[in-house]
Amino acid sequence: MTYKRIGIVAFLIFISQWSYAQDTNIETEIRELSRAKWQWMADKDVTKLEELFDDESRFVHMSGTWDKKRELEIIQTGSIWYKKADVHDVVIRTFDHTAIVWNRITLLAHVRGNDVSTEFTVTEVYQTRNSSWKLLDLTFSSVRDTHEIVH
Numbered sequence: 495m496t497y498k499r500i501g502i503v504a505f506l507i508f509i510s511q512w513s514y515a516q517d518t519n520i521e522t523e524i525r526e527l528s529r530a531k532w533q534w535m536a537d538k539d540v541t542k543l544e545e546l547f548d549d550e551s552r553f554v555h556m557s558g559t560w561d562k563k564r565e566l567e568i569i570q571t572g573s574i575w576y577k578k579a580d581v582h583d584v585v586i587r588t589f590d591h592t593a594i595v596w597n598r599i600t601l602l603a604h605v606r607g608n609d610v611s612t613e614f615t616v617t618e619v620y621q622t623r624n625s626s627w628k629l630l631d632l633t634f635s636s637v638r639d640t641h642e643i644v645h
Contacts, residue, residue: 521586524593527627528584528618535576540566548621548628555634565632575604591622598637613637 527546534542544566553565555574568574583598595618602611619631 520588520593524586524588524595524620524627525584527620528595528597529581531618531629532576532579532581535569536578538569538572538575540570543569546627546629548623548630551628551630551632553632556636572604576601577604577609578602593620593627594618595620601634 531543531546533539534546544562547562547565549562551562551565553560553562560568569576578601579597580600580602581597582600583596585596587594595616597614597616597618599614599616600611601614602609604610613636615635615637617631617633617635618629620627621630622628
């Protein structure tokens with residue numbers, strides 16, 4: 495093998511490793527952002543959530559679908575209080591400037607005067623906007639407790 499070919503192979507290996515490291519860094523960043531979001535929801539921290547949620551974001555729940563303004567209102571008033579999300583499994587896929595997160599969670603929430611615990615798969619879609627991640631979509635899907643997210 496010539497030095498030129500060795501150099502090309504080494505460069506290709508370097509690029510593939512660098513690309514993998516970049517994906518891993520993004521996945522770590524998104525995982526932490528998703529975790530923080532659950533805590534902000536539990537804390538009813540609408541200031542941080544308002545910054546995270548894109549202006550055109552959508553929220554799909556068992557009882558309806560609504561926009562950013564309505565979701566923040568629901569959180570602030572406590573009409574749904576996301577008290578605690580126990581995250582059992584997380585899968586993250588990145589596509590250029592978009593990241594999709596699938597979480598399998600047990601959500602303890604206070605709804606209509608009662609504490610309820612429900613198993614969900616939650617799909618979160620993030621996209622970089624002006625150098626920061628914005629949540630575009632948060633969808634709750636009711637699942638059995640045996641549901642698994644394929645890695």
